[in-house]
Amino acid sequence: MVTNTKIWLSSPHMSGKELDYVKDAFDTNWIAPLGPNVEGFQQDINEYLGENKFVAALSSGTAAIHLSLILLGVKVGDYVICQSNTFSATANPIKYLGAHPVFVDSERETWNICPILLEDAIKNSIKKGIKPKAIIAVHLYGMPYNVAALKKLSQLYSIPIIEDSAESFGSHYKNKKCGTFGDLAILSFNGNKIITTSGGGALVCNSEKDRDKAVFLATQARDNTPEYTHSHIGYNYRMSNVLAGIGRGQMTVLDDRVRQRRQNYEYYYNKLSHISGLEFLSEPENTFSNRWLSCVLLPSLSIREKIRNLLHSKNIESRPLWKPMHMQPIFQKEVAFVNGVSEDLFNRGLCLPSGSDLTENELNRVISEIKYYFSAE
Numbered sequence: 453m454v455t456n457t458k459i460w461l462s463s464p465h466m467s468g469k470e471l472d473y474v475k476d477a478f479d480t481n482w483i484a485p486l487g488p489n490v491e492g493f494q495q496d497i498n499e500y501l502g503e504n505k506f507v508a509a510l511s512s513g514t515a516a517i518h519l520s521l522i523l524l525g526v527k528v529g530d531y532v533i534c535q536s537n538t539f540s541a542t543a544n545p546i547k548y549l550g551a552h553p554v555f556v557d558s559e560r561e562t563w564n565i566c567p568i569l570l571e572d573a574i575k576n577s578i579k580k581g582i583k584p585k586a587i588i589a590v591h592l593y594g595m596p597y598n599v600a601a602l603k604k605l606s607q608l609y610s611i612p613i614i615e616d617s618a619e620s621f622g623s624h625y626k627n628k629k630c631g632t633f634g635d636l637a638i639l640s641f642n643g644n645k646i647i648t649t650s651g652g653g654a655l656v657c658n659s660e661k662d663r664d665k666a667v668f669l670a671t672q673a674r675d676n677t678p679e680y681t682h683s684h685i686g687y688n689y690r691m692s693n694v695l696a697g698i699g700r701g702q703m704t705v706l707d708d709r710v711r712q713r714r715q716n717y718e719y720y721y722n723k724l725s726h727i728s729g730l731e732f733l734s735e736p737e738n739t740f741s742n743r744w745l746s747c748v749l750l751p752s753l754s755i756r757e758k759i760r761n762l763l764h765s766k767n768i769e770s771r772p773l774w775k776p777m778h779m780q781p782i783f784q785k786e787v788a789f790v791n792g793v794s795e796d797l798f799n800r801g802l803c804l805p806s807g808s809d810l811t812e813n814e815l816n817r818v819i820s821e822i823k824y825y826f827s828a829e
Contacts, residue, residue, distance in 0.1 A: 459817060461769040462644040462745060465709065465809040470701030477697050487693030489700055496703040497639070497654055503632040505656045506663035509691040509699070510670055513618040513640030513653035517588070518545035519666045519689065520614045520636040520655060524586050526551050531577050531584045535565040535597075535616070536776040537794035538590045542616050543777050546588075554584065555778040555788040561736050563797055564597035565589045567605060569789040574609050576789075587613045591620030591630050592774075593803075594646075594713075594744035595733060599625045599633050606635075614638070618653070621646055622710035622742040631656050646709050646744050646808070647702035649695040710742045712808035716815065717743040720804060723819045724748070727826050729755075745803045747773060753799040759825050760802060766821055773801030 473489055482488060494507040501507075510516050526532060528550035534543050536555035546553045556573050559566040570587070577584050587606065589597050606613050615634025617623075623630040631637045637656040641649040657663040668674075673686025691699075721732050729751035735741055750756040756772065763770045775798050778788035805818055 456767050456817065459768045459805045459810070459814050460807060461771060461803060461805055463807045463809065464643050464648045464650075465807060467701050467705040469704050470698045473697030473700045474694055477694050482693045486690060487696075489693045489696035490691060493649075493691070493696040493699045493703070494654070496700060497656075500703065500706065501629050501632050501656065503629070505632060505637075505658065506660050508655045508657070508663050508666045508670065509696055510653045510655055510689045511691055512541075512651060512689075513616075513638050513642070514541040514545060515670065515687065515689040516638035516640075516653045516655040517542065517614065517616065518548055518687070519669055520638060521545055521549055521551070521586065522669060523636060523657075523662055523665060524612055524614070526585045531582050532586050532588060533570065533573050533577075533584045533611075534588045534777065535590045535592075536778045536788060536790070537563060537565075537592060537774055537797065538616065538777065539618075539774055540777065540780065540782075541618075542588055542590055543783065551585070553777070553783065553786050555776070555783070555786060555790075557776070557778075557788070557790040558592075558793040558797065559598065560793055562595050562597055562739075563592050563733060563793075564595065565602070566791060566793070567598055567601035569791060570602070571605055573787075573789045574605065574611065576787075578609075583609075584611050587611055588616055589613055589634075590616040590618075591623055593733075593747055594620045594623050594742040595735070596620065596623055596625040596630055596739045596741065598736075603633070612636070615656075617656075618642075618645070619744045620742060622706055624740045626738045627740075636662070641699060641702075646713065646742055647699070647706050649691065649699040649702070652691045652695050652699065654691075709808045713743045713746075713806055714741075716806050716808075716810060717746040719812075719815050720746050720748070720819065724822060727823070730822075730826075743806070745806045747801055747803050749797070749800045750802060751800070755825075756800055756802050759822060762821055762825055763818065766817070768818055768821065769805060771803050773797050773803060
């Protein structure tokens with residue numbers, strides 16, 4: 453029996469150059485955790501961002517958020533405002549430190565944190581006598597958040613922003629790259645991201661001092677002594693030299709991967725946007741999304757699930773948009789400022805296959821199944 457091959461949501465896409473860097477690590481015996489590829493990868497990221505930043509390559513984006521919170525002095529009992537419409541890795545590190553997330557819902561324009569509700573959350577916290585230590589804002593699915601509005605609030609209330617750019621490497625706002633707007637920013641190179649190191653991430657700092665402190669904490673906080681002396685709690689958060697080699701090869705094709713994912717979005721939009729009740733997220737003025745995932749909104753939860761199950765039956769992977777953090781069982785007791793937007797996006801939203809290696813035939817398979825569903829209704 454002949455079956456259609458699997459179409460994945462977002463599979464890794466190698467350039468062919470990764471093995472050169474990995475082979476060099478083996479040939480020079482740099483299989484130890486650190487080495488030349490780590491320094492090279494950090495420099496590659498810095499040059500791509502183009503804003504004289506200081507980069508620490510780490511084991512994950514989650515590790516980068518954790519270290520960001522530590523650098524900002526977040527401690528037990530503190531409040532950290534966090535975008536609700538995101539993956540749990542954005543919020544979990546707040547709880548690692550015994551702090552309290554304050555979740556803020558989305559705006560329609562970007563699906564990201566709503567500036568109006570954000571200010572409400574800040575004022576409410578200050579009224580309680582607990583000024584938030586940080587704001588974690590996410591560029592969801594590669595779409596930049598409202599940078600101007602958030603920067604204004606950050607400055608007005610003197611609250612630093614941790615910019616979660618896990619999904620937005622290659623996106624920009626007013627021609628400035630995502631990953632350069634926050635007081636600290638994080639990147640992710642997980643296997644499903646726009647480029648990958650298999651597993652990994654990075655912390656982007658505005659000062660060498662912050663970067664060096666992050667690296668110190670990420671390497672078990674070993675003091676600069678001949679013996680193993682530790683004056684601080686440390687973590688095993690550094691990226692290995694081998695994985696950094698993969699990242700160096702991936703950096704050579706980052707702009708190509710952005711172009712290919714944007715072409716996927718345009719292809720879906722051109723073929724499906726005429727269907728009544730099916731919506732796409734357009735780019736607001738001054739924004740450029742890497743379109744990490746192409747997402748659609750369906751008329752209802754029921755229709756979303758019918759289409760998702762139909763695609764699944766045809767060996768096509770899709771998934772609902774993120775379930776908001778304020779709806780998660782683990783966070784149900786935390787304070788949240790909601791307007792219903794992220795819950796609606798979760799109920800009606802579907803992420804379509806978006807890998808940069810998708811063929812036209814594979815895209816047409818996805819599109820034909822969606823068209824079939826609506827034509828049969």
